[in-house]
Amino acid sequence: MKDSLLKYIGCPYCLRELACYPSRPSGSAAAADPEIQEGVLACPECRRFFPIIDLLPELLPDGLRDWKRDLARFEAWEGLIPAGDFPGLLEKARAIAGAPLPGGDRGLGYKRAEIGIESKISDPDFFGPGYSSPFNPHNTEFSMHLIRRFGNVLPLLDVKRGDVVLDVGAGYAWTTEWLTKMGIAAIGIDICRTYLEIGVRRMGRALPHLVIGDIEHLPLQSGCLDAVLCFDAFHHIPDRPRTMGQFVRALGPSGRIAMAEPGGSHEFIEVSQDVMDKYGILEKGLDLDDVFSYCRGLDVALPEQHFVLKIGGRERGQNLSRAFVQSHSQVDCKYFTIRKGPDGAASIPGRVLAGKRIKARIKSRLRKLYFDWLS
Numbered sequence: 001m002k003d004s005l006l007k008y009i010g011c012p013y014c015l016r017e018l019a020c021y022p023s024r025p026s027g028s029a030a031a032a033d034p035e036i037q038e039g040v041l042a043c044p045e046c047r048r049f050f051p052i053i054d055l056l057p058e059l060l061p062d063g064l065r066d067w068k069r070d071l072a073r074f075e076a077w078e079g080l081i082p083a084g085d086f087p088g089l090l091e092k093a094r095a096i097a098g099a100p101l102p103g104g105d106r107g108l109g110y111k112r113a114e115i116g117i118e119s120k121i122s123d124p125d126f127f128g129p130g131y132s133s134p135f136n137p138h139n140t141e142f143s144m145h146l147i148r149r150f151g152n153v154l155p156l157l158d159v160k161r162g163d164v165v166l167d168v169g170a171g172y173a174w175t176t177e178w179l180t181k182m183g184i185a186a187i188g189i190d191i192c193r194t195y196l197e198i199g200v201r202r203m204g205r206a207l208p209h210l211v212i213g214d215i216e217h218l219p220l221q222s223g224c225l226d227a228v229l230c231f232d233a234f235h236h237i238p239d240r241p242r243t244m245g246q247f248v249r250a251l252g253p254s255g256r257i258a259m260a261e262p263g264g265s266h267e268f269i270e271v272s273q274d275v276m277d278k279y280g281i282l283e284k285g286l287d288l289d290d291v292f293s294y295c296r297g298l299d300v301a302l303p304e305q306h307f308v309l310k311i312g313g314r315e316r317g318q319n320l321s322r323a324f325v326q327s328h329s330q331v332d333c334k335y336f337t338i339r340k341g342p343d344g345a346a347s348i349p350g351r352v353l354a355g356k357r358i359k360a361r362i363k364s365r366l367r368k369l370y371f372d373w374l375s
C-alpha cells in the first residue's frame with residue numbers, strides 16, 4: 001500500500017481517515033511515496049484496527065474478517081503504535097471479534113464464497129490467466145473480448161489525467177493497472193485477497209492503489225472520487241441499492257458511474273448456474289430498469305444505457321427497433337452510465353413509472369444515435 005492511498009481510504013463504519021503505523025518518517029521527500037509492506041491502520045472514531053498484509057490493506061467489515069489471523073498479527077504489531085495514541089485498541093478488537101455478528105447482511109454467504117474461492121478450486125490452471133491479464137495466448141478471443149469491452153467503457157467514464165477512479169471488483173486488477181498507467185489515480189477494490197495477490201505478482205513493484213474491502217461497506221472517504229468503474233463486477237454484488245448509495249456518497253459533486261455488465265438473462269445461462277452451484281458466487285446481471293430501481297431515492301440523474309451497433313450501408317433509413325438493435329449489437333454486455341446530480345432518479349416513485357420512462361429514454365437515445373450516424 002502506498003502512503004498516498006491514505007487520503008482516500010476510510011473506516012468502513014465511520015468513514016474517518018485512518019492512522020497508519022508504521023507512520024511515514026517526518027521530513028521525507030514529498031515525491032517519495034513508499035510502499036508499506038506490513039502495518040496497521042486504526043480508526044480514531046470507532047477504534048477498530050485493520051491490517052496491511054503483503055502490501056494490501058484489508059478494510060473488511062467485522063463479519064468478513066479473519067479475526068484469528070488479525071488478532072495474532074495485531075498482538076505482534078502492538079509495539080508499532082506509540083503508547084497513548086490508541087489505548088485499549090487490542091481489547092476493543094477482542095471484544096468485537098467475540099461479539100455476535102450483526103444481522104441484516106443477506107449477502108454474507110455470497111461474500112464469504114468469494115473470499116474463500118481458493119479453497120474450492122481444484123484445477124491448477126484456474127488462476128493462470130491472472131498472471132498475464134488481460135492477455136491470454138491460449139484464449140485469444142477472450143483477450144480481445146476483454147480489451148474491446150474496456151475500450152468501449154473507457155469514454156463513458158469521462159476521465160482526465162489525475163482524476164480519482166474507483167475500479168470495483170478489480171480481481172486481477174489489470175483494469176486498475178491500465179487506468180494508472182494512463183495517469184489516472186485508480187483505486188482497485190476487491191473482496192478477495194487471492195485475486196489481488198495474483199495481480200500484485202503480475203505487476204511487480206509498479207503497483208496501482210489496491211484495497212481489500214466490501215463494496216457495500218465502501219472503505220473510502222466521502223466525496224473523494226471523480227468516477228466509478230464497474231467492469232464485470234456489479235453483477236456479483238448482493239445489495240445493489242446500498243452499493244449504489246455508497247458510490248454516490250464517495251463521488252464528488254459531478255461524479256459519474258460507468259458500467260460494463262452482463263444483462264438480466266445472465267443468471268439463467270448454464271455457465272452462470274454452474275458458477276453459482278460450484279462456487280456459491282452470485283451471478284445476477286442487470287438491465288436498465290434494474291439500474292433505475294437501484295438508483296431510486298439517490299441524488300443522481302436518470303441512468304442511461306449506451307449501444308455499439310454495426311449498421312451496413314444498405315440499412316440506412318431503417319427503423320432502429322429493439323430487434324434491430326439486438327441483431328446489430330457489437331458487444332455482449334450492457335453499458336450504463338449514471339451521473340451524480342439533482343434531477344431524475346430521486347423522484348421515481350415506482351417500477352412501473354420507471355419502465356415507461358426508460359422506454360422513452362431508449363427511444364430518444366436510439367433516435368439520436370441514428371441521426372448522428374446519418375449526419
Ligand SMILES: [Zn+2]
Nearest residue numbers: 011014043046
Ligand atoms: Zn471507525
